[in-house]
Each structure stands twice: as structure tokens, then as C-alpha cells.
Amino acid sequence: MSVYTIIAVINDVLAVLNTKSGRLNDKSRKELIQVFNNLGLKITAQSNQLTTNFLDLTFYLTNRTCRPYRKLNYEPFFTN
Numbered sequence: 001m002s003v004y005t006i007i008a009v010i011n012d013v014l015a016v017l018n019t020k021s022g023r024l025n026d027k028s029r030k031e032l033i034q035v036f037n038n039l040g041l042k043i044t045a046q047s048n049q050l051t052t053n054f055l056d057l058t059f060y061l062t063n064r065t066c067r068p069y070r071k072l073n074y075e076p077f078f079t080n
Contacts, residue, residue: 014054016061022048 019025029045036043046052052059058069070076 012055014052014059016059018061 026047053069057066059066
């Protein structure tokens with residue numbers, strides 16, 4: 001089974017790493033964080049995730065699908 005690392009970069013960018021090893025996944029996550037830190041940028045990264053909520057979508061990484069994501073009790077507000 002594949003394992004995933006989810007990396008959220010500044011300006012609403014999402015990157016997903018797919019590897020066969022959780023250990024390799026965590027090592028890649030740490031290396032990417034270090035690269036961005038050396039450039040003065042901050043990112044968040046989570047290892048070994050199967051789903052993630054990003055912007056207004058929920059991504060299911062194991063079957064490569066997505067669905068709309070909304071917080072509980074959220075009322076959409078539209079303007080003309």
C-alpha cells in the first residue's frame with residue numbers, strides 16, 4: 001500500500017508525495033521542509049495521510065478522488 005505526504009506551500013499550493021515506505025516519506029518531508037526553510041519560506045507538511053482537506057475540497061488519496069468540503073454549520077455567502 002502506498003503512503004502519502006501532504007505538503008501545503010504558501011499561496012494555496014498543495015503537493016502530494018507518494019512512496020511505498022512511511023520512513024522514506026517522512027525523510028522526504030523533512031528534507032523539503034529544510035529546503036524551504038533555507039529559502040526563508042515556511043511550509044506545513046504531514047506524513048502518512050490518506051485524506052486531506054484543502055481549500056474547498058476533500059482529497060481521498062488512496063482512490064484518487066475528491067469531494068466538496070464544507071465545515072459544519074457553514075452557510076455559503078454569495079455576492080453579485
